[in-house]
Amino acid sequence: MIDVQRLRILRAVAEHGSFNKAAGALRLTPSAVSQHIASLERSLGHPVAVRSTRGVTLTEPGRLLVEAAETISAELDQVRHEIDRLTAGRPRLTVATFTSGGRHLLPAALARFVAAHPDVELTVREAEPEAAVPLVRSGGADLALTYHFDGPLPLQAGLDWTPLMDDPLWLVLPSGHRLAGRDSLGLAELAADRWVLGCLKTEAYLRRYAALAGFDLRVAASTTDYFFAQTLVAAGVGVALIPHVSLAPTASLTVVRVEPPRPARHIGVVTPRRRRPHPYAQALTAALAGAAVER
Numbered sequence: 001m002i003d004v005q006r007l008r009i010l011r012a013v014a015e016h017g018s019f020n021k022a023a024g025a026l027r028l029t030p031s032a033v034s035q036h037i038a039s040l041e042r043s044l045g046h047p048v049a050v051r052s053t054r055g056v057t058l059t060e061p062g063r064l065l066v067e068a069a070e071t072i073s074a075e076l077d078q079v080r081h082e083i084d085r086l087t088a089g090r091p092r093l094t095v096a097t098f099t100s101g102g103r104h105l106l107p108a109a110l111a112r113f114v115a116a117h118p119d120v121e122l123t124v125r126e127a128e129p130e131a132a133v134p135l136v137r138s139g140g141a142d143l144a145l146t147y148h149f150d151g152p153l154p155l156q157a158g159l160d161w162t163p164l165m166d167d168p169l170w171l172v173l174p175s176g177h178r179l180a181g182r183d184s185l186g187l188a189e190l191a192a193d194r195w196v197l198g199c200l201k202t203e204a205y206l207r208r209y210a211a212l213a214g215f216d217l218r219v220a221a222s223t224t225d226y227f228f229a230q231t232l233v234a235a236g237v238g239v240a241l242i243p244h245v246s247l248a249p250t251a252s253l254t255v256v257r258v259e260p261p262r263p264a265r266h267i268g269v270v271t272p273r274r275r276r277p278h279p280y281a282q283a284l285t286a287a288l289a290g291a292a293v294e295r
Contacts, residue, residue: 006040007069009033010048014066017055040065071158093280094123096132096144100226100246101267105164106145108294109287113280120280133159136270143281145288147265149201160273162285165292167265169202170247171256172233172240180254187241187258191215194238197222198229202241205263267292 012022013033023030041047048062058066097106102124110122125132125141132144137159153161171190173180179189187209197203197219210217220238223229226246233240234252241258243265249255269285271278 002043002065003040004072006036007065007072009036010040010062011066011069011073013037013049013056014058014062019051019056067157070156090121091117091119091280092121092123093143093278093284094125094141095284096125096127096135096141096146098128098132098146099126100243101145101147102126104245105267105288105291108291109284112287112290113284117280117283133270136272139272142271142278143285144270145267146270147267149205149265150263153266153268155270158273160271161268162271162289163266163268164289165267167243167245167267169241169243169258169263169265171258172230172242172247173254173256174233174236174239175252175254176236177239177254179256182256184257184259188213188215190239194218194220196220196229196232196238196240198226198240198242198246199224206241 009022009026009028012026013019016022016025019033019037020030023033026033037049044061044065046061047059048065050057050059095106106124110124113120114122125135127135127141127144129144129146129148132141132146133155135141136144137156147167155161171185171187179185187206191210191213195206195217197206203219203222207217221229221232223232226240226242227248229240230242230246230248230250230253232238234250241263242255245267247255269288271281271285
């Protein structure tokens with residue numbers, strides 16, 4: 001049987017790249033770390049780490065064990081949070097959500113959930129995907145309403161993704177813009193315009209597209225709020241690329257479809273992979289699916 005404590009030590013060695021640094025982080029002696037790794041190798045029958053003048057390199061069995069250690073650590077954290085929840089008396093549910101999803105999908109879902117489960121103590125934490133997913137993995141949140149752009153979802157082992165909806169991006173122009181009367185536009189047609197950015201991920205997409213199309217992206221304003229970005233567009237500062245759920249059209253704005261290939265966000269729920277799924281997380285996921293259908 002593989003000792004969980006030795007897996008934890010191997011994980012620290014992998015993280016720090018050194019027996020000595022791992023020992024310092026774990027408050028052990030380097031000799032104790034070395035002995036634990038040697039015992040792990042004996043029980044496994046294969047080397048897991050190779051020391052050199054450049055530090056420590058994991059073997060393939062070592063890398064597999066570190067992946068297992070991360071999954072086990074996450075599961076133990078989830079169990080600890082579950083035990084805390086069971087002993088706290090009142091059931092609890094912690095939800096992580098990105099801003100625009102929290103504004104447009106979560107309220108309707110929470111209204112349904114609270115009506116069906118009034119005894120549950122809810123906590124909502126605002127977090128972008130790069131922070132929300134680790135929260136779920138560590139047990140700091142029971143589920144995360146999150147998203148990713150086109151391409152595969154970078155999801156770690158031990159987590160599940162439940163898709164809810166596609167969220168296409170639209171071009172938002174000032175109402176007096178020279179192209180405001182068009183039904184659709186290619187992004188390259190706006191090469192001469194200045195852009196208002198509402199999200200770093202949108203900026204990354206626009207810069208990749210501009211490079212492929214052969215023009216330089218001219219940025220007039222950069223924000224972390226799609227709603228604020230649209231007020232800047234209305235003021236004539238520039239044009240913007242805005243997800244559908246974040247659109248806040250006014251008389252000062254014109255919304256235009258992006259010509260194919262049309263970029264989109266893919267919105268869904270991340271939950272821990274468990275033998276016994278969290279019943280309240282399941283219930284809220286179902287409520288979010290209902291809210292997404294109504295959008």
